[in-house]
Amino acid sequence: MTLIPTQTELTARARADLRMGLPVVIEIDGVAGLVAAAETVTRARLGDLRGFGPLRLAITPRRAETLKARAYSDHVARVVVPDDVDVDWIVGLADPKDDLMKPMKGPLMTERGGDESVARAAIALAKSAMLLPAALVVIVEDGAAVAAQHGLTRVDLTDRPDDPPLTALREIVSARVPLEVSDAGRLHIFRPEDGGEEHYAVEIGRPDRSEPVLARLHSACFTGDLLGSLKCDCGPQLRAALAAMGENGTGVLLYLNQEGRGIGLANKMRAYSLQDQGFDTVEANHRLGFEDDERDFRIGSEILAQMGFSAVRLMTNNPAKVAMMEANGIRVAERVPLQVGRGAHNTDYLDTKAAKSGHLL
Numbered sequence: 082m083t084l085i086p087t088q089t090e091l092t093a094r095a096r097a098d099l100r101m102g103l104p105v106v107i108e109i110d111g112v113a114g115l116v117a118a119a120e121t122v123t124r125a126r127l128g129d130l131r132g133f134g135p136l137r138l139a140i141t142p143r144r145a146e147t148l149k150a151r152a153y154s155d156h157v158a159r160v161v162v163p164d165d166v167d168v169d170w171i172v173g174l175a176d177p178k179d180d181l182m183k184p185m186k187g188p189l190m191t192e193r194g195g196d197e198s199v200a201r202a203a204i205a206l207a208k209s210a211m212l213l214p215a216a217l218v219v220i221v222e223d224g225a226a227v228a229a230q231h232g233l234t235r236v237d238l239t240d241r242p243d244d245p246p247l248t249a250l251r252e253i254v255s256a257r258v259p260l261e262v263s264d265a266g267r268l269h270i271f272r273p274e275d276g277g278e279e280h281y282a283v284e285i286g287r288p289d290r291s292e293p294v295l296a297r298l299h300s301a302c303f304t305g306d307l308l309g310s311l312k313c314d315c316g317p318q319l320r321a322a323l324a325a326m327g328e329n330g331t332g333v334l335l336y337l338n339q340e341g342r343g344i345g346l347a348n349k350m351r352a353y354s355l356q357d358q359g360f361d362t363v364e365a366n367h368r369l370g371f372e373d374d375e376r377d378f379r380i381g382s383e384i385l386a387q388m389g390f391s392a393v394r395l396m397t398n399n400p401a402k403v404a405m406m407e408a409n410g411i412r413v414a415e416r417v418p419l420q421v422g423r424g425a426h427n428t429d430y431l432d433t434k435a436a437k438s439g440h441l442l
């Protein structure tokens with residue numbers, strides 16, 4: 082039956098469910114768990130989940146470190162959720178906003194041994210839903226029966242590798258958009274097959290496909306690109322890259338919807354709030370339970386390849402972008418530095434990127 086949804090389609094549905102506060106069933110190698118995102122679970126649903134068995138809160142080892150909880154694994158920590166705690170306790174563990182005001186969140190008991198794969202997958206799903214990386218998990222005997230009985234989405238992630246191949250992207254449409262920097266602008270829209278965010282390519286002029294193209298891999302930054310935020314250098318970089326392409330006569334700017342280095346705008350604002358408490362950009366991500374950078378840069382090389390490019394003159398200060406291009410079949414003929422927009426509000430941010438994330442100054 083071709084009408085039966087694939088695991089990829091069910092995963093997209095599960096992401097939407099978690100965002101709404103609806104639990105889902107995740108099954109791996111015959112182990113099934115009821116899973117709810119910590120950020121969206123309601124008091125009523127918490128009560129219902131308790132009826133299925135002992136609750137664990139899956140958090141990342143990064144978050145566990147801040148909470149002084151033992152992870153017993155490189156991938157996930159499973160915190161025992163006491164019977165008498167409410168939603169506020171769960172949100173307090175997931176969200177670091179009150180960490181400094183209420184430092185005594187423990188002592189926390191964490192589970193050691195046993196199956197961690199469902200907890201791990203639950204975190205990955207919460208991350209891909211742009212939620213805080215923390216999820217409630219109750220292991221259940223018969224996942225299929227629980228899902229069917231309660232009308233919940235069930236995904237079987239048994240054969241899903243840790244580092245799954247990039248989802249196929251398809252160009253949906255392109256149209257001419259005259260720009261300030263060049264009359265010959267064209268916007269291409271690429272849509273991934275897994276129900277994720279669309280990404281864009283701005284083509285300037287008609288670049289020769291047999292030559293390295295002047296290219297920029299730009300990640301969405303609502304605050305910098307649109308609002309003119311002074312906390313980062315994204316807006317000036319975006320405009321400088323387009324201006325350089327206009328001057329050059331040709332170029333391609335990929336605008337990847339990976340806001341906040343892949344954690345989403347809500348989480349980025351949580352990170353900003355922590356930065357106001359004195360943490361730098363990397364520490365803030367870690368306290369939230371994220372890695373420094375959660376982006377998948379392969380999207381950029383895939384779009385370039387689909388557009389017929391095989392070599393770039395890449396405008397970036399980030400060596401990781403250069404390495405990713407090379408690793409994915411796009412030759413970087415030249416790295417073109419893109420240093421613009423340093424000011425009083427973002428100088429610490431830029432220095433931290435250089436010191437901790439290897440950015441070139």
Ligand SMILES: Nc1nc2c(ncn2[C@@H]2O[C@H](COP(=O)(O)OP(=O)(O)OP(=O)(O)O)[C@@H](O)[C@H]2O)c(=O)[nH]1
Pocket residue numbers: 298299300301302303313315318339340341342343344349352353362366396397398399402434440
């Ligand atoms: N999590 C987080 N993301 C941020 C912060 N400041 C900016 N960003 C995001 O960081 C990304 C910046 O991306 P890019 O412009 O590609 O910058 P880059 O990786 O530094 O590399 P180059 O600019 O190419 O040198 C955007 O997605 C921003 O939304 C922050 O403090 N925390």
Ligand SMILES: [Zn+2]
Pocket residue numbers: 302304305306313314315316
């Ligand atoms: Zn920015």
